[in-house]
Every structure is written in structure tokens, then in C-alpha cells.
Amino acid sequence: MTNSSPANQSTRTVSNVYKYFMVFLCMLTQAIPYGIAQNIQPLFIHPLVNTFHFTLASYTLIFTFGAVAASIASPFIGKGLQKFNFRLMYLIGVGLSAIAYVIFGLSTKLPGFYTAAIVCMIGSTFFSGQGVPWVINHWFPLKGRGAALGVAFCGGSIGNIFLQPITQEVLKHYMTGNTKTGHLLSMAPFFYFAVALLVTGVIIACFIRTPKDNEEVVSAAEVKAGKAAAAAKKATEFQGWTGKEVLKMKEFWVFSLGFLIIGLGLASLNEDYAAFLDTKLSLTEVGLIGSMYGIGCLIGNISGGILFDRLGTAKSMAYAGVMYVLSIAMMIFVSHQPYGAHPSKVAGIAYAIFCGLAVFSYMSGPAFMAKDLFGSREQGVMLGYIGLAYAIGYAIGAPLFGIIKGAASFTVAWYFMMAFVIIGFILLVFAVVRIKRYQKRYIARHQENN
Missing domain, CATH: 1.20.1250.20 (MFS general substrate transporter like domains)
Structure with a gap:
């Protein structure tokens, strides 16, 4: 979005290649930071239940508490994205999710795991649930938004392909006994994944952003055509x-x-x-x-x-x-x-x-x-x-x-x-x-x- 200041004279149109690079960064966000924050958590259930002698019902409440907390926080995070720098909000989310994994690694009682799940889910809402659509909607305000969102959110599925076996291999090195009765010898896996989430998140944050004031993501002709198409569609x-x-x-x-x-x-x-x-x-x-x-x-x-x-x-x-x-x-x-x-x-x-x-x-x-x-x-x-x-x-x-x-x-x-x-x-x-x-x-x- 541009304004009427003299800086408008230097307005430039962003290339499609750069916009697709933003889509790639969103996909990478879903594949690694989000994949670690949310998709691999179920793999820790059985080892933790065996290690600390929880019941399955009591431990899986982490998903209930996390989902409820994220639902409550989501509207406020959405408003925050409108007021604050996106990169800052992205880093806050990555930081919260990384801290959550540290809390997981330090916890021995259910309240600790519940707290970690809540912090992790809220953190992932910053960079994924609200963050990814926020970026895509800014770079693709008219044509291509649906396809871009679809590609971006496919990142979670792609991440699962390699994160799931990696997580199981890491767990195997820190467990004793078979998968049915085995328990963790160390909580080190949580700290490893906290570091991986933080490092990849910070690297992505160095590049991911929304358009600057002097950047034009759609041409005047595309805006006019988009309005005409929207009006025709609305009429039918x-x-x-x-x-x-x-x-x-x-x-x-x-x-x-x-x-x-x-x-x-x-x-x-x-x-x-x-x-x-x-x-x-x-x-x-x-x-x-x-x-x-x-x-x-x-x-x-x-x-x-x-x-x-x-x-x-x-x-x-x-x-x-x-x-x-x-x-x-x-x-x-x-x-x-x-x-x-x-x-x-x-x-x-x-x-x-x-x-x-x-x-x-x-x-x-x-x-x-x-x-x-x-x-x-x-x-x-x-x-x-x-x-x-x-x-x-x-x-x-x-x-x-x-x-x-x-x-x-x-x-x-x-x-x-x-x-x-x-x-x-x-x-x-x-x-x-x-x-x-x-x-x-x-x-x-x-x-x-x-």
C-alpha cells in the first residue's frame, strides 16, 4: 500500500519471482517451525506417559488446553499484526514455541506439560495460524491468493515426511526398552528440537516480510480487472x-x-x-x-x-x-x-x-x-x-x-x-x-x- 508522500516517486513493482519466494518461506515455516511446534508432538506421548506414569487421557489434555488457548489468543494476535512489525511478531511466535519446548524438557508434572502446550500453540499462531495468511494476503491481494495459500500450507505435509522419522530416530537414542514399555532416559530431545525450531525460525525471519510502502504488488491494470471481475461475480x-x-x-x-x-x-x-x-x-x-x-x-x-x-x-x-x-x-x-x-x-x-x-x-x-x-x-x-x-x-x-x-x-x-x-x-x-x-x-x- 502506498501513500501520497514524495517517496511515491520511487514506487517499484515487485516481480512474481520475489512474491513466490515469500510463498516458499511460508511453506518452509509450515514445514519446520510449525512442524516441530505442532506436528511431532504426538510422537512424544507414549514415551512421556511411560516415563512419568501419566494416563493417556490426562496427558492428551495438552491438545485441548493448547487449542482453547490459541483460539482465545488468535483474535488479539490478528490485531497485533495490524499494529506491529510483522517480523517482530514472527520472532515472538518462534521464541514462544522454542521456550515451550524448553519447558517440555524441564517438566516432570502434568501442569508443566499443560503450560508448555499452551505456550507452544499460542506461539505457532503468531507465525503460522495468523502469520502465514497475513503474508500471503499482502503479497497476493487479488489473483493467485488461493493457490499461494494452498502451496504454503502444504509445507506442513512436506515437513511431516522427514520430521516424523527424524523424531523417532532421536527418541530411539534416548529411550530404553521397546516402544510398548520403553521410557525416556533423558529429556534432551526437547532441547534439540527447541534449538532447531529457534534457529530455522530466525533464519526465515531474516527474509520473510510484508510489502514496503513503496512496493507495488499488483499493477493498476490488474486492480481494475480484479474489481471488474469481482463485480461481475457478485452479480451472478x-x-x-x-x-x-x-x-x-x-x-x-x-x-x-x-x-x-x-x-x-x-x-x-x-x-x-x-x-x-x-x-x-x-x-x-x-x-x-x-x-x-x-x-x-x-x-x-x-x-x-x-x-x-x-x-x-x-x-x-x-x-x-x-x-x-x-x-x-x-x-x-x-x-x-x-x-x-x-x-x-x-x-x-x-x-x-x-x-x-x-x-x-x-x-x-x-x-x-x-x-x-x-x-x-x-x-x-x-x-x-x-x-x-x-x-x-x-x-x-x-x-x-x-x-x-x-x-x-x-x-x-x-x-x-x-x-x-x-x-x-x-x-x-x-x-x-x-x-x-x-x-x-x-x-x-x-x-x-x-
Whole structure:
């Protein structure tokens, strides 16, 4: 954005190559700092539970507390990005997440681990949850923003491919006993990852930035064409209902309930898979499965947008539901196998692929569904409602899985998760079909009136 000062005389247009370099830095942010801050945490569950004799349910509350804290802090961080230098905010986030790993390494009691998880999640919101979209939106205000965001967030999946096996190898050097009963001899891995997160984050911060006042990221012709295209699109697309109107629709509440229940089931697939697989496979094999999950997520994130565009919300989410049911079925199969069985490794890889292919359902899915189902009139409000429903289910799901496992077994817990996923997707798809019918009637009435 430029101003009317004399400095405007030196305004220059930024090349596409430089803008794509910013996208690369965002992707690198997701791959390493965010990957360390969030994606590898599930791999520490089983070693820590064994070392300090926690229950699975009590320890996995770290994900609940972290998610809630980040949700509360996110709006304030967003406002901070508008007031303060982006690079400073980025470094604050990296610093907080690195400090969180130090707290992990020094902790021996649950409150310490809960504190670390909260600090880590808030820190990652600075440079990832709020930071990455902030950078992309500034460098791509018109054309290419969606593609740039998609590429940037693929970094998390790419990071999983190499971070998962590396983490397992590091843990293996600091554990005694097998993966089922082993415990940590040292908390050194946390300090190693704290340093890795801090160093990579600082290096990225040296280059990542938003445009300067004298930099033009789109030409005047692109601005004019973008406004004309936006006006033409607005004249033809479904404008939608207001937030108040949507809250009066019973189908919206069915949709939200379905997404909440889906969150209950999916939390265990993302947060507890390593703790479970550690009881059936070696650390190296679990790391391999984590890498395959990263590949599956990479394909799923890219293909998700294509599925939504070509199949629509109902069919795309039904497809995702089938993939999740298959992935949980693989976990149930593994739960019946003895430790170290080769079929467990094959089924674990199948789980990773199936689960990764459906990851779009809660990553890009909420943003697409908010506009597709309820229109663009109050798209931001609807995205907030949809995201909140899933977040509540996700926050409850991880500790609930631990409670069920503690009271019964992993097998019983996976059956519960499968039931949640099936019920949740049935409710969601049913509500989507009904909402789309209302949408067609709404459009028809307005066409008659016009």
C-alpha cells in the first residue's frame, strides 16, 4: 500500500519471482517451525506417559488446553499484526514455541506439560495460524491468493515426511526398552528440537516480510480487472443469508452437530495414532507411517480443492467420511495383531494414506463450505461458526479417546471413534443436502422477484 508522500516517486513493482519466494518461506515455516511446534508432538506421548506414569487421557489434555488457548489468543494476535512489525511478531511466535519446548524438557508434572502446550500453540499462531495468511494476503491481494495459500500450507505435509522419522530416530537414542514399555532416559530431545525450531525460525525471519510502502504488488491494470471481475461475480453468485437467518435454520444446527461429532473422532487420528502404534510397531516403523501420512496429506490438500469444485460439498465430504472410516478400520485391524507383526505395518501405511487423503475436510473444507452453503454475505461469520463447532469436538476428542482406552482398551476406543465419524458425517451430509435445497428455492424466489 502506498501513500501520497514524495517517496511515491520511487514506487517499484515487485516481480512474481520475489512474491513466490515469500510463498516458499511460508511453506518452509509450515514445514519446520510449525512442524516441530505442532506436528511431532504426538510422537512424544507414549514415551512421556511411560516415563512419568501419566494416563493417556490426562496427558492428551495438552491438545485441548493448547487449542482453547490459541483460539482465545488468535483474535488479539490478528490485531497485533495490524499494529506491529510483522517480523517482530514472527520472532515472538518462534521464541514462544522454542521456550515451550524448553519447558517440555524441564517438566516432570502434568501442569508443566499443560503450560508448555499452551505456550507452544499460542506461539505457532503468531507465525503460522495468523502469520502465514497475513503474508500471503499482502503479497497476493487479488489473483493467485488461493493457490499461494494452498502451496504454503502444504509445507506442513512436506515437513511431516522427514520430521516424523527424524523424531523417532532421536527418541530411539534416548529411550530404553521397546516402544510398548520403553521410557525416556533423558529429556534432551526437547532441547534439540527447541534449538532447531529457534534457529530455522530466525533464519526465515531474516527474509520473510510484508510489502514496503513503496512496493507495488499488483499493477493498476490488474486492480481494475480484479474489481471488474469481482463485480461481475457478485452479480451472478448466491449472496446468501445473514448470520441471524442462518442461526434460525435447524439444518445449520444439524450441520454443526455433525461437524462437532466428526471432531470427536478425528482428534484421535491426529493426536493419538503414534501412542497407539508405538504399542504395536518399532519407532522406525512408526516414523515411516508418519512420513506416509505426510505424503497422504500433501495429496489430500491438493486434491481437496479439485473435489469441492467438481463434486460439491455433499459428495466431497461423503468421500472424506469413507476415507476416515477406512483409516479407523486399519487401526482396529492393527489392534488385533501381536507386537511387530508385518500386517500391522502394511495396515498402518494404509491408515496414513486414507487419513491423509481426507485431510481437506477440516483444513480447506470449512472455508469452502461457509461460502458454498450459506453464501458470501457474511462468509467470515459463518466460517467462525463452522470452525468453532469442529474445534469444540476436536478439543474434547483427544482426552475422550484416552478415557475410553483407559476404561476398556485401544480396540474399544477405535470402535467409538468410528461410530463418531460415521454419525457425524451422516448428519453433516444430510444437513448439506437440505441446505442446498433451501438455497435453490431462495435463488428461484429472488429471480422471480427480479
